[in-house]
Amino acid sequence: MIAHKKRVGMEVSIAVSHAVQLARAEAIAAYPITPQTHIVEHLSSLVANGDLEAEFIPVESEHSALSACIGCSAAGARTYTATSSQGLALMNEILFITSAMRLPIVMTVANRALSGPLSIWNDHSDIMAARDIGWIQIFTENGQEAFDHSVMAFKIAEDHRVVMPTIVNLDGFILTHVVEAHELMDQETVDRFLPELKPYHKLDIHQPVTMGAFAMPELFTECKMAHQEALTNSYGPILEIWQEWGELTGRHYKPVETYRTEGAKIIIMMMGSLAEVAEAAVDAMRDQGIPVGLVKIRLWRPFPFADLRAALAGAELVVVCDRALSLGGAAGPVLAEVRSAMYPLAVKPQILGYTVGLGGRDVQPEAFEELVRHAQAEVKQGPSQEFYIYGVRG
Amino acid sequence: MEKFGYAESSKFDTYASRMMPRDEFFTSGHRSCQGCGEALAVRWACKAIGKDAIIAHATGCMEIVSSGMPQTAWMHPWIHVAFENTSAVASGIEAALKVLKRKGKLKGPLPKVVAMGGDGGTSDIGLQSLSGALERGHNFTYICWDNEAYMNTGIQRSSATPFGAMTTTTPPGKRSFGQRTWKKDMVAIAVAHGIPYVATASPGYLFDLYFKVKKAVETPGPAYINILSVCPTGWRSATDLSVRLARLATETAVFPLFEVVDGKYRLTVEPPKIRPIRDYLKPQGRFRHLRDPEVEFIQKTVRAKYELLLEKCQAPFPEFSPVHVPEGI
Amino acid sequence: MSKAWDQVTWQEIEIGGVLTEPGSARAYNTGDWRSSRPVWDKTRCIKCGVCWTVCPEAGISEDADGYFDINTYCKGCGICVKECVTGCIKMVVEES
Ligand SMILES: Cc1ncc(C[n+]2csc(CCOP(=O)(O)OP(=O)(O)O)c2C)c(N)n1
Ligand code: SF4
Ligand code: SF4
Ligand code: SF4
Ligand SMILES: [Mg+2]
Numbered sequence: 054m055i056a057h058k059k060r061v062g063m064e065v066s067i068a069v070s071h072a073v074q075l076a077r078a079e080a081i082a083a084y085p086i087t088p089q090t091h092i093v094e095h096l097s098s099l100v101a102n103g104d105l106e107a108e109f110i111p112v113e114s115e116h117s118a119l120s121a122c123i124g125c126s127a128a129g130a131r132t133y134t135a136t137s138s139q140g141l142a143l144m145n146e147i148l149f150i151t152s153a154m155r156l157p158i159v160m161t162v163a164n165r166a167l168s169g170p171l172s173i174w175n176d177h178s179d180i181m182a183a184r185d186i187g188w189i190q191i192f193t194e195n196g197q198e199a200f201d202h203s204v205m206a207f208k209i210a211e212d213h214r215v216v217m218p219t220i221v222n223l224d225g226f227i228l229t230h231v232v233e234a235h236e237l238m239d240q241e242t243v244d245r246f247l248p249e250l251k252p253y254h255k256l257d258i259h260q261p262v263t264m265g266a267f268a269m270p271e272l273f274t275e276c277k278m279a280h281q282e283a284l285t286n287s288y289g290p291i292l293e294i295w296q297e298w299g300e301l302t303g304r305h306y307k308p309v310e311t312y313r314t315e316g317a318k319i320i321i322m323m324m325g326s327l328a329e330v331a332e333a334a335v336d337a338m339r340d341q342g343i344p345v346g347l348v349k350i351r352l353w354r355p356f357p358f359a360d361l362r363a364a365l366a367g368a369e370l371v372v373v374c375d376r377a378l379s380l381g382g383a384a385g386p387v388l389a390e391v392r393s394a395m396y397p398l399a400v401k402p403q404i405l406g407y408t409v410g411l412g413g414r415d416v417q418p419e420a421f422e423e424l425v426r427h428a429q430a431e432v433k434q435g436p437s438q439e440f441y442i443y444g445v446r447g
Numbered sequence: 448m449e450k451f452g453y454a455e456s457s458k459f460d461t462y463a464s465r466m467m468p469r470d471e472f473f474t475s476g477h478r479s480c481q482g483c484g485e486a487l488a489v490r491w492a493c494k495a496i497g498k499d500a501i502i503a504h505a506t507g508c509m510e511i512v513s514s515g516m517p518q519t520a521w522m523h524p525w526i527h528v529a530f531e532n533t534s535a536v537a538s539g540i541e542a543a544l545k546v547l548k549r550k551g552k553l554k555g556p557l558p559k560v561v562a563m564g565g566d567g568g569t570s571d572i573g574l575q576s577l578s579g580a581l582e583r584g585h586n587f588t589y590i591c592w593d594n595e596a597y598m599n600t601g602i603q604r605s606s607a608t609p610f611g612a613m614t615t616t617t618p619p620g621k622r623s624f625g626q627r628t629w630k631k632d633m634v635a636i637a638v639a640h641g642i643p644y645v646a647t648a649s650p651g652y653l654f655d656l657y658f659k660v661k662k663a664v665e666t667p668g669p670a671y672i673n674i675l676s677v678c679p680t681g682w683r684s685a686t687d688l689s690v691r692l693a694r695l696a697t698e699t700a701v702f703p704l705f706e707v708v709d710g711k712y713r714l715t716v717e718p719p720k721i722r723p724i725r726d727y728l729k730p731q732g733r734f735r736h737l738r739d740p741e742v743e744f745i746q747k748t749v750r751a752k753y754e755l756l757l758e759k760c761q762a763p764f765p766e767f768s769p770v771h772v773p774e775g776i
Numbered sequence: 777m778s779k780a781w782d783q784v785t786w787q788e789i790e791i792g793g794v795l796t797e798p799g800s801a802r803a804y805n806t807g808d809w810r811s812s813r814p815v816w817d818k819t820r821c822i823k824c825g826v827c828w829t830v831c832p833e834a835g836i837s838e839d840a841d842g843y844f845d846i847n848t849y850c851k852g853c854g855i856c857v858k859e860c861v862t863g864c865i866k867m868v869v870e871e872s
Contacts, residue, residue, distance in 0.1 A: 520801035
């Protein structure tokens with residue numbers, strides 16, 4: 054049964070904090086950084102007004118924000134934080150420890166370029182620098198998705214088959230600071246969907262445990278393997294929870310999503326809000342008779358290899374758009390992932406990579422037509438570069 | 448017969464050992480070096496904390512000796528996350544307990560929250576996170592195991608390393624006499640946060656330590672205790688001297704024992720006579736290279752700082768008299 | 777974990793590497809480190825318990841008669857010898 058729907062216009066940041074409120078987060082520790090600020094400001098006012106029964110810890114850094122979150126989560130509270138860019142980078146050390154300790158913290162990352170030079174604008178270099186942190190990582194495309202996934206993330210993270218911290222990415226400014234229409238949920242429905250947190254382990258004086266013990270070489274690999282398996286196997290429960298949400302709301306989500314890929318020989322790929330721009334480009338190219346489609350990765354970790362291969366079956370040319378650089382390397386991170394996913398296949402498409410929209414650089418629909426033409430020419434003559442940076446002057 | 452000083456409780460003299468709690472919360476089987484004064488301090492601090500507490504611990508010697516998978520020496524619910532963030536972790540635990548209590552998910556009185564770390568994890572890399580947690584007023588106790596260097600990584604200097612001490616990053620040489628700076632005054636830094644309880648303690652006066660830790664965990668709001676933790680490995684001292692050296696640190700006024708309750712200073716151990724600094728320096732290999740001018744500078748500075756402290760405590764000035772130390776004490 | 781710890785498989789690692797048995801370090805006998813041990817002259821012992829207090833290992837236990845002696849965890853540091861109020865403990869070299 055589809056639950057009762059209200060469409061409400063609000064800033065996406067407010068919608069995300071409302072989702073956290075509906076999820077009844079109990080502990081929030083955060084440090085302000087543009088463009089995440091509206092989320093935590095709104096949450097602090099919800100706590101201050103008694104509209105959310107939670108502790109808000111206004112810590113003195115992001116390093117402490119995530120560390121405090123670890124304390125909250127380990128003590129058994131449903132825990133949330135949000136950050137961006139430099140803040141995520143400052144958390145880096147603790148990101149890995151959070152997932153190794155298997156604490157089901159939910160974090161919003163309002164994606165923003167990493168310094169330097171300093172830029173407050175959107176790209177994915179912050180989260181890509183944290184690619185291997187061992188968290189579940191989800192990308193969203195618009196405010197509705199950001200809202201939906203912010204609720205679902207708690208259920209995924211806390212599921213006893215999963216027990217894994219989870220990041221929901223949304224593009225800074227492009228999403229965080231725009232007003233969109235959202236279908237919100239009522240508290241009762243969310244409560245039914247998301248039961249109270251049952252911590253797998255917690256710091257409890259009645260049943261003391263030691264958390265964060267160190268491992269000698271004889272056990273370290275086994276610990277890592279357990280983490281790797283748990284993250285990979287979270288795939289099933291994630292899909293189940295998305296399915297349940299779909300039945301509840303009519304909004305269905307998949308690890309890899311496609312747009313007009315029927316009969317497409319050319320596929321454009323990306324993650325995040327740029328997909329909405331690309332859809333317009335695909336429509337325009339289809340009108341011109343170019344057999345092009347769009348593939349979007351929603352679930353970045355665990356990486357959905359099988360879904361990706363299925364989505365790209367039949368494609369001859371794949372144009373991967375990255376929002377980050379792997380400086381001095383062969384490709385942007387999404388390109389590298391897609392290439393290695395496709396490499397074992399006997400029949401595989403040409404895969405070319407373009408880094409676009411760095412540090413808030415605007416990307417118009419025409420850009421994608423240009424990329425497709427450029428990629429076709431490159432394939433014909435043999436690629437002249439490992440990857441390309443789109444729109445750079447000089 | 449020397450007394451374990453706890454000025455307020457004259458009944459706790461040496462014979463009172465038997466009256467102290469027998470339960471061990473930092474258990475045997477931990478892998479500290481022989482004669483580790485830090486482990487002794489942990490043992491007694493944990494007794495004082497009592498069983499209804501959650502401990503967050505920083506990376507460092509005491510974490511490493513106690514928590515190698517699959518064994519733990521801790522009886523408390525205990526968590527280690529990283530080196531510099533223990534106060535933040537404790538903040539989170541404390542905040543979570545409060546909200547869980549409000550929501551009725553936690554029965555009984557709130558467990559105490561205690562954060563622990565070495566001098567490096569406290570006065571250097573962890574200072575920001577400690578300052579944040581003290582300033583925010585979380586109800587927790589922070590205990591610094593001050594062995595005056597980064598022992599776990601091989602005796603490198605910290606800001607708590609005393610003037611003149613040899614460490615592996617302040618080696619004496621043609622152009623060096625060891626550590627060039629005076630020990631950072633963590634107690635003053637803690638006091639400056641306006642928190643209700645700050646104290647120094649050492650394993651040389653275990654009852655004094657015990658009652659201070661007890662007082663700290665029972666004080667609502669943040670509390671800070673700096674415990675001088677003799678480290679035979681890093682100090683290059685005999686393993687059997689760990690308690691004796693801690694006592695000498697107080698008897699020579701290098702490490703006075705006092706507490707600051709709501710900003711009010713009070714000396715808890717008042718040596719009637721202050722022994723010369725050489726008595727403390729001599730048994731420690733880390734000071735062996737020091738020459739007379741440095742020793743005299745240390746003596747003068749220690750005395751000046753002690754006099755300032757006595758003024759704050761409004762305590763009478765003791766006699767500063769040289770006491771002969773028999774060879775090898 | 778009853779298994780030898782270097783035989784533990786990844787499937788047997790507790791979620792998050794959490795250790796669920798408090799004080800399990802007691803299974804590790806630090807007494808093996810000792811090269812000399814404290815020996816008590818009980819005729820001079822006043823049963824004050826100071827030796828028990830100052831041991832970093834909790835390596836001293838009290839017997840039924842109220843006397844103290846080392847348990848299996850004594851690492852042989854000698855602190856108890858130095859701190860004994862009557863001087864009735866001596867270090868002797870451990871025979872192997
Ligand atoms: C971010 C970070 N930097 C450095 C280290 C390496 N490290 C581990 S323990 C330690 C020194 C600990 O010194 P202290 O806090 O004084 O504790 P002690 O071992 O002396 O008891 C260092 C430098 C680390 N673990 N993490
Ligand atoms: S190095 Fe020092 S503090 Fe560390 S365990 Fe050894 S004696 Fe104790
Ligand atoms: S020698 Fe050291 S370890 Fe052994 S009982 Fe005495 S104090 Fe404890
Ligand atoms: S300290 Fe000495 S006198 Fe006191 S109980 Fe121990 S052995 Fe006996
Ligand atoms: Mg140290």
